[in-house]
Amino acid sequence: MRKVAIASVGLTRCTSHRWDVTYPELIREAVDAALTKVDLKPADIDAVVYGTMDPFDGVFASERWNVDACAAAGFHNKPFMKITTGGTTGGSVGLGGYYHVASGAFDTVLVVACQRVGESLEAQTVLNTAVDPIYERWIGGGAISVAANQAVHHFHHYGTTEEDLATVAAKNYSNAVLNPYAHLRTKLTVEQALATPMISWPLHLSDCCPSSDGACAVIFASEEKARSLAPKPAWIHGASQITDNYYLGDRPWFHDWDSLALLGRRVFREARIHDPLKEIDVAELYTPFTVQELIELEALGFCEKGKAAEFVRSGATALGGKLPVCPSGGVHTTNPIGATGLIRIGEAALQVMGEAGDHQVPNVRRALAHAWGAVIGFHTLMVLGADTP
Amino acid sequence: MRMPRRVAIVGVGQTTHDEAQGLVYHELDYQAAKRALASVGADNGNIDTVITSGWDVVDGRTISDMHTCMAAGGYLKECSHVGEDGIMALVYAYLRLVSGLFDTAIITGHGHLESDFEAVSQVVYDPLIHRPVGASYTVSMGMQANAYMHKHGVTEEQAAEVVAKNRTNGANNPMAHLRAGVTVGDVLTGDMVCYPLRALDLPPRSVGGVALVLATEEAVRRLTDKPVWIRGLGWAIEGYELGDKDLARISSLDAAAKMAYRAAGIGEPSKELDVAEIHEATSFHELMAYEALGFCAEGEGAKLLAQGVTAPGGTLPVNASGGALSTNPYGATGLLRVAEAVLQLRGEAQGHQVDGAKLALAHGLSAPGGAAAPTNAVAILERSRGGGAL
Numbered sequence: 001m002r003k004v005a006i007a008s009v010g011l012t013r014c015t016s017h018r019w020d021v022t023y024p025e026l027i028r029e030a031v032d033a034a035l036t037k038v039d040l041k042p043a044d045i046d047a048v049v050y051g052t053m054d055p056f057d058g059v060f061a062s063e064r065w066n067v068d069a070c071a072a073a074g075f076h077n078k079p080f081m082k083i084t085t086g087g088t089t090g091g092s093v094g095l096g097g098y099y100h101v102a103s104g105a106f107d108t109v110l111v112v113a114c115q116r117v118g119e120s121l122e123a124q125t126v127l128n129t130a131v132d133p134i135y136e137r138w139i140g141g142g143a144i145s146v147a148a149n150q151a152v153h154h155f156h157h158y159g160t161t162e163e164d165l166a167t168v169a170a171k172n173y174s175n176a177v178l179n180p181y182a183h184l185r186t187k188l189t190v191e192q193a194l195a196t197p198m199i200s201w202p203l204h205l206s207d208c209c210p211s212s213d214g215a216c217a218v219i220f221a222s223e224e225k226a227r228s229l230a231p232k233p234a235w236i237h238g239a240s241q242i243t244d245n246y247y248l249g250d251r252p253w254f255h256d257w258d259s260l261a262l263l264g265r266r267v268f269r270e271a272r273i274h275d276p277l278k279e280i281d282v283a284e285l286y287t288p289f290t291v292q293e294l295i296e297l298e299a300l301g302f303c304e305k306g307k308a309a310e311f312v313r314s315g316a317t318a319l320g321g322k323l324p325v326c327p328s329g330g331v332h333t334t335n336p337i338g339a340t341g342l343i344r345i346g347e348a349a350l351q352v353m354g355e356a357g358d359h360q361v362p363n364v365r366r367a368l369a370h371a372w373g374a375v376i377g378f379h380t381l382m383v384l385g386a387d388t389p
Numbered sequence: 390m391r392m393p394r395r396v397a398i399v400g401v402g403q404t405t406h407d408e409a410q411g412l413v414y415h416e417l418d419y420q421a422a423k424r425a426l427a428s429v430g431a432d433n434g435n436i437d438t439v440i441t442s443g444w445d446v447v448d449g450r451t452i453s454d455m456h457t458c459m460a461a462g463g464y465l466k467e468c469s470h471v472g473e474d475g476i477m478a479l480v481y482a483y484l485r486l487v488s489g490l491f492d493t494a495i496i497t498g499h500g501h502l503e504s505d506f507e508a509v510s511q512v513v514y515d516p517l518i519h520r521p522v523g524a525s526y527t528v529s530m531g532m533q534a535n536a537y538m539h540k541h542g543v544t545e546e547q548a549a550e551v552v553a554k555n556r557t558n559g560a561n562n563p564m565a566h567l568r569a570g571v572t573v574g575d576v577l578t579g580d581m582v583c584y585p586l587r588a589l590d591l592p593p594r595s596v597g598g599v600a601l602v603l604a605t606e607e608a609v610r611r612l613t614d615k616p617v618w619i620r621g622l623g624w625a626i627e628g629y630e631l632g633d634k635d636l637a638r639i640s641s642l643d644a645a646a647k648m649a650y651r652a653a654g655i656g657e658p659s660k661e662l663d664v665a666e667i668h669e670a671t672s673f674h675e676l677m678a679y680e681a682l683g684f685c686a687e688g689e690g691a692k693l694l695a696q697g698v699t700a701p702g703g704t705l706p707v708n709a710s711g712g713a714l715s716t717n718p719y720g721a722t723g724l725l726r727v728a729e730a731v732l733q734l735r736g737e738a739q740g741h742q743v744d745g746a747k748l749a750l751a752h753g754l755s756a757p758g759g760a761a762a763p764t765n766a767v768a769i770l771e772r773s774r775g776g777g778a779l
Contacts (some may be wrong), residue, residue, distance in 0.1 A: 001489045033650060048626075053471070054444070055451040060512040061444070061472070064629050064762035073628040073762060077644035078720065080626035081481060083709060084472040086452035092469050096481065102488035130452040243439070243468040246455040372453045378468075 003389055004101045005226035005233035006034065007108075007219045009346040009355075010034030014334045016215030023062060026215050027069040029112055035071075042071030046106040047079040051093035051113040052084060052338035053125045058119040070112050079106075079143040087143075087286070087373025088131065088241065089113060090216065090341025091380025094369070097220035098123070098239055098382075107222040113342035114215035121339065123211045130375055136248055143352040144208065146248060146375055147289035149199035152334035153255035154291055155202060158306035162202050163314070166193035167331065169206045170291040171318050175258030176329025177355040178319075180356040181343075183212045184332040200203040209288035214336035216343045222387070234349035237366065237389045238271030239382040248250045260372070264300045271383040273366075276301050280363050281381070282324050282351050282361045283343040288331045293317075297325070301368065327351070327359040341371030345382055352384045394487045397609050397616035398770070400429040400456075400602030401728050403584065406500075406566035406595040414448050414455035417499040417598030419716075422461040425495065425600035429612040433462025436453045436602070440478040441722045442471045442498045444757060446512070449504050461600065474498065475599060475724025476668075476753025476766045477772045480624055491606040496598040498725075500718025506594070509640060513758030519631075527591065529631060531583035531758035536636035538585055539649035541569020541688035545585055549576035550694055551672040552589050552714055554556050559711020561740040565594040566716040576672075585682040590672040593719035598722040599728050617731045620748075621655070621769035624650025629762040639674070642681035642752070642765035649750075650683070651768040657682045658750070659698070663751040664733045664743045665707045666726035669714060670759070676708065678752060682767070701743070709733065709741045727768055734772040747772050 010033030012018075018026055035042070048070045052064045059065070063082045067073040081100075085092040097111035107314070124142045131141035154160045166215070170190050174183035193206035202251045226233040236311050244259040245251070264276070273279045283302070287293040294308035303311040304322055311317065315336040317325035326332065328347045331340050348367035350356040369382045402424030402495020402601040404417055406412070412420070419439060426432055439525030440459035450456075454470030461468075471477040482591050510526035537543060553573050560563040570591055577772075579588040602612070609616045625644035628634055657663050665682070670674035684705065685693040693699060699707035708714075710729040730749040732738040750771045756763035 044744075053451060054446045060446045060509055061757035063472075064513055064758045065515070066628055067626055067762045073626050077625040077627060077641050079624050079648070081624075082472040083469060083481075084452075085454055085470050095469065099481070099484045099488050099490075102490070104487060105484060105485040126451055129450045129456060174480055241467050241469065242465060243458045243463045245464060246459060259465065374452045377455055 002102050002104055003235065004098050005221055005222040005223065005235045006349040006384065007226045007229040007233050008034045008038040009384045010217040011181040011343065011346060012215045013181055014212040014336055016212065017110050020215040023116060024066050024069040024212065027066040027112060030215040030217040031070060031090040031112060033109065034219050045071050045078065045108055045110045048072040048107050049081050049083060049093045049096040049100060049109060049111045051083045051089040051342065052115055053084055055088055056115055056117050056120050056337050061311040069112065080157050085373055086379055087306065088341050088371045088378040088380045089338040089345060091345065091371030092241060093219065093346055093378060094342055094345040094382060095241055095262045097218065098236055100174065101220050101222050106226045109220045110217065111218045111220060112126040113339040113343065115336035115338040116213045117211035117337055118213045132247065134367055135151065141248060143288065143375065143377065144200050145204065147291060148203050149290040150295060151202050152297060160294060162194060163190060163307035165207050165290040167312055168293050172326055172330050172332040174219040174226040175269050175319060175327050175359055176333035179328045182329040183210050194335055200281060201202050203289060209332050209335040212334050212336040214334065214339050214340045216346050218342060218346050220350065230353065232353050234352035234384040235387065235389050237383040238267040240267050241380040244377040247362045248375065257295050257307060260296060260299040263381055266381060267381045268279065273383065277323060280323065280366050281364040282327060283348045284330065284370065285325055286330065286341065286344060287326060288335055290332065293325060297368065304355045319361065324361045327356065327361055335352065341380060344369040344371055348384050352386050392585055393605040394484065396483055396486045397604055397618045398601050398610060398731050399604045399613040399616050400415055400425040401563060401731050402428060402600040402729055403725065404598045405564060405719055406597035410554060410596050414499045414501045414503065415460040418497040418600070419460035419554040421598030421600035422495055422497050422589055422635060425602050429602055430645040431602065431612060435463055436466065436493050436495045436762065438482065438485050438494045439466055440461035440471065440482045440494065440496045441467040442473055442475040444650065446509055447504050449718065452583065455543050458495060459489055461495055466723045473764060474753050474755035475721045475757050476727060477624065479724065479768065480622055481599065481767060483619060484570045486603060488607050491603050491725055494603040495600060496603065498721030499598045500720045501596050502594055506719055512759060513761060524757035527583050529761055530670050531586045532616055532631065533636045533760045534671055536584050536679055537673055543691050545577060546573060547671040547691035548575040548590060548676065550577045550670065551675045554648055555708050555712040555714040558709050558741055559715025562710050563739055565711045586671055591714040593666060597718035597721060599724045601618060601728060610673060615735050616770060617770050619768060620771045621649040621653030623652065624766035626763060626764045627762055629718055631761055633693045636760060637683045638687065639677050639765060642678060642762055645767045646682045646763045649767040649769050655769065658682060659705055661748060662705055662750050663708060663746040663748050664730065666710060666729045667707055667711050667712065667752045668723045668726050668754040669708065670754055672714065682750065706743045709738065709743050723766065725756060730770050748758040
């Protein structure tokens with residue numbers, strides 16, 4: 001098995017609609033940032049892996065529009081692969097880049113993920129088409145309703161409260177202020193959060209992510225290449241993804257996240273992690289809704305089941321805490337859907353490389369990047385580390 | 390491309406490709422996966438990773454792999470999904486297997502009639518310049534055919550010979566969709582769809598699913614005594630703007646073929662290959678593919694066909710199965726080329742077997758926008774375990 005590392009990360013500014021750039025220009029912004037940082041030219045890229053969720057873009061196959069901006073075509077005619085897996089798309093293209101290099105076929109692979117949610121009329125209407133047309137669509141099945149279900153179950157089983165969710169929201173908002181690439185960059189107090197409108201009980205507006213336009217580019221490299229490109233590459237210690245069933249009614253576990261727990265055990269075993277809380281220094285979890293941050297902390301073994309609210313109240317997940325969670329502000333403050341999972345990987349890599357800027361967590365040896373998708377059916381995980389695996 | 394571990398295709402499954410099977414798209418993946426697994430006496434418990442394929446916008450649902458991954462046996466497994474023709478699922482599964490992290494994989498693709506693909510393909514084109522003039526999958530393919538005709542003096546009659554050959558072949562394939570042979574005259578008197586493409590120059594729209602089971606060398610023995618080894622893979626994408634390139638040649642196929650030949654150590658494809666399955670988007674595209682694949686020089690495709698080289702009984706039969714012109718489950722058509730090549734190498738191509746086929750080429754096209762940034766993929770497959778570039 002070949003060792004693989006992330007050598008560079010390129011991010012774009014994210015807003016509700018990036019009117020200032022065309023789609024290829026948005027891609028170019030991320031790709032240029034990633035290439036420039038390590039002084040690579042488009043011709044140095046061996047292959048490209050690209051991800052977006054077309055239905056949220058309002059166009060079909062945006063990779064075709066953007067292929068030249070990805071340095072894959074023009075005169076190049078390069079290997080190029082499009083991967084789409086819902087909310088986990090960004091995580092899945094990260095895994096795609098990892099396997100491209102791990103296979104031995106390529107040394108320098110450019111991974112690009114993007115989304116212009118601002119081009120679609122309403123993301124939730126699009127997402128509603130993912131669920132069963134007969135049993136689930138008419139009840140408004142989609143991301144918000146399923147997250148509200150998770151929250152109701154968590155409240156019922158573990159006594160979690162709206163205040164607990166607001167505490168998570170205030171933490172993420174204050175982190176986002178430090179991140180120039182975040183979408184929502186305003187302070188939010190617990191009181192302000194609780195005063196925002198109810199979206200789907202018990203989720204307030206402040207518990208829900210925005211919809212964003214944005215892109216992310218990450219360069220995956222072989223051992224030799226990574227060392228020559230980056231002073232401190234972020235090595236992949238473990239990575240995998242999992243697919244759960246798709247009928248909401250088939251899930252007895254809204255308050256827990258069993259498929260994520262199973263995936264966590266697989267990936268931590270691969271990364272030789274025995275006590276995640278001790279051995280992981282920072283986590284970029286996929287939290288479009290505050291309650292999911294709590295459930296994920298429990299599923300991944302950072303705290304006991306039902307104890308995440310207490311864990312958060314203790315300050316453990318804040319910047320400066322035992323396990324800073326989403327120092328970038330996370331999905332909760334920035335969500336260009338298809339790109340979001342790759343932004344988690346990119347942010348985790350930047351933390352390991354010591355390049356996260358104002359939201360840098362000191363001395364990160366290991367970082368965790370997560371994504372979920374497919375109406376809570378899919379997960380991806382990647383553990384990145386400063387030490388060669 | 391270096392290949393640290395050997396990977397073989399061990400199981401093949403496909404549905405029939407009738408127009409009205411009454412199945413939802415992921416049921417096609419399910420039927421094909423079930424057959425592919427049964428063909429090696431396995432079930433999804435034997436599979437480590439699953440890659441499905443297709444386009445959400447064509448399937449009419451976002452995150453269509455919620456359904457296809459599960460249908461292919463992916464419950465609680467490491468699944469992914471390519472937004473491409475199924476032949477790119479072969480590429481991704483191959484990369485996963487050679488990485489050393491998995492021993493077995495299943496891949497699936499499906500084609501259906503639930504959406505008007507031609508209308509959907511218009512949305513690949515930019516809304517200001519190309520979309521208003523009607524740019525689409527078929528229109529761009531017509532432009533390519535036209536450019537090719539004029540650059541090399543190819544005639545409609547010569548392209549019609551491709552249709553006659555493939556449809557005659559399709560009549561011999563019990564799994565084909567269109568099983569009635571046609572003549573050159575039938576093609577030339579057909580309705581003009583988009584100059585120079587007449588109705589029979591274009592593939593039908595078929596409903597069907599295709600699945601393959603893949604295994605690394607270590608796992609092959611447990612599953613089959615008739616493995617078909619992947620000796621080389623190549624894939625590449627072209628630029629987007631139709632006006633930026635020479636439409637008379639398929640440059641991404643040329644690049645993909647070179648990559649695959651390099652991996653497989655093939656210097657003279659027309660001499661070394663025994664059989665080829667080509668994803669011909671139109672009759673003209675089969676001639677263009679001969680050239681991009683190096684079967685003949687540029688502009689000589691029609692001559693190669695006229696010499697009978699690519700006919701059954703020729704030295705390099707192409708599309709003995711009938712090709713896309715006989716069976717076109719759009720989204721799985723490229724993967725079906727691989728499945729057909731595997732059947733040829735196993736001596737199981739019922740009614741259309743090429744005698745003694747040992748080395749085969751399969752080509753798939755993944756092109757939601759037609760000639761605008763198409764992806765072409767090439768697989769070199771062999772029956773014996775000899776050779777192979779590492």
